[in-house]
Amino acid sequence: MSTNPVLQLDRVTRVHGTGELAVHALREVSFEAHPGELIAVMGPSGSGKSTLLTIAGGLDEPNAGRVLVEGADLVAAGQSGRAKLRRTSIGYVFQDFNLIPALTAAENVSLPLELDGTPARAARAAAVAALEEVGVADLADRFPDEMSGGQQQRVAIARAVVGERRLILADEPTGALDSVTGEEILRLLRARCDAGAAGVLVTHEPRHAGWADRVVYLRDGLVVDESGAALAAGEGVNA
Ligand SMILES: Nc1ncnc2c1ncn2[C@@H]1O[C@H](COP(=O)(O)OP(=O)(O)OP(=O)(O)O)[C@@H](O)[C@H]1O
Ligand SMILES: [Mg+2]
Structure with a gap:
């Protein structure tokens, strides 16, 4: 795609805790979201979906790797730069x-x-x-x-x-809703992406993922393909 990505994750790793208690929530996860794209993130409970979203939103920091929002490096932006991006982008x-x-x-x-x-x-x-x-x-x-x-x-x-x-991040936004209202919420997200935003939607529901242009599958913090096989580190699902 020729447009600049709104969101870029480059080999993002996040480890919660240290030593024997360390949990690898994300292992070298990479993908991009371009204007107009809605990406669904799926995977079992504990696979790292919410961790991915909080890092993409500048609410948590990776231990390694880079996150760029509209070209701005979230780690380099510092606390106040991230807060500004959260208010504006x-x-x-x-x-x-x-x-x-x-x-x-x-x-x-x-x-x-x-x-x-x-x-x-x-x-x-x-x-x-x-x-x-x-x-x-x-x-x-x-x-x-x-x-x-x-x-x-x-x-x-x-x-x-x-x-x-320009970047809309939604963590199971239909969780508490009946299915008709849930579909309407997804229609809104889809319309917003069609109007030029990039969206990342965490969902358990294959039916909801059907609104997305692509699906990123996570398992144990790794991006896997639909069969569950790990993709090579550093490659996104569109690689
Ligand atoms: N603050 C934290 N401290 C320690 N471990 C954490 C923390 N947050 C998440 N984890 C661990 O990281 C892993 C990924 O958690 P995450 O919340 O990202 O999963 P998820 O895919 O969103 O799960 P769910 O579908 O249940 O919401 C899990 O093993 C979880 O226990
Ligand atoms: Mg979650």
Whole structure:
């Protein structure tokens, strides 16, 4: 592909703990996500999917390897550089929504923009536009506990895509939802990628992975092919 990747993982290794308790959560994992692409990450429980996503989102650091978001090295960016990228380039959808209970839907969505210096009025307008995109603009002034699980998840997605975010990371974003609402959430992610973002979706459901352009399979922290055989270190699934 000729476009520059939005996300590049280059031989990313993450070891939790040390000595006898060391767990190799990721072993030299490499892949790229380009504008327009939605990548599904699948694998058994404990295979490293969430670790991969938190590292891609700058919420955790690799022990070895490089992570680039829009060409910026997340480790070299330092704490404040990563925080800035999380406010401007990276949208993260958590499994349990993670909305702030004391803020309305619109306030939850506008918060990252305001933290980045966008004036309140412009941040509110962008938040309402994002809520509109996910079909819940009428809920802008409701608090999370006044919304259903599906509505809260839509607000969480609006928060992840608000502004010009190019990288959308979603960790089982449909976990708590019924299948119809789950499909709608995936349709939204797909539409956002079709509009030029890159997305990485962690999912257990083959049906949901069907929305993706490709699937990265993990087992014991290694990228494997669909048969479960390990791919050579340093090669992504598209190598
Ligand atoms: N903070 C941590 N400290 C120690 N070990 C950890 C930590 N986080 C994850 N691990 C271990 O790393 C491995 C990968 O965990 P991870 O959460 O990435 O798996 P997962 O694929 O997301 O699993 P699930 O499908 O259950 O969510 C597991 O063996 C897990 O126990
Ligand atoms: Mg997980």
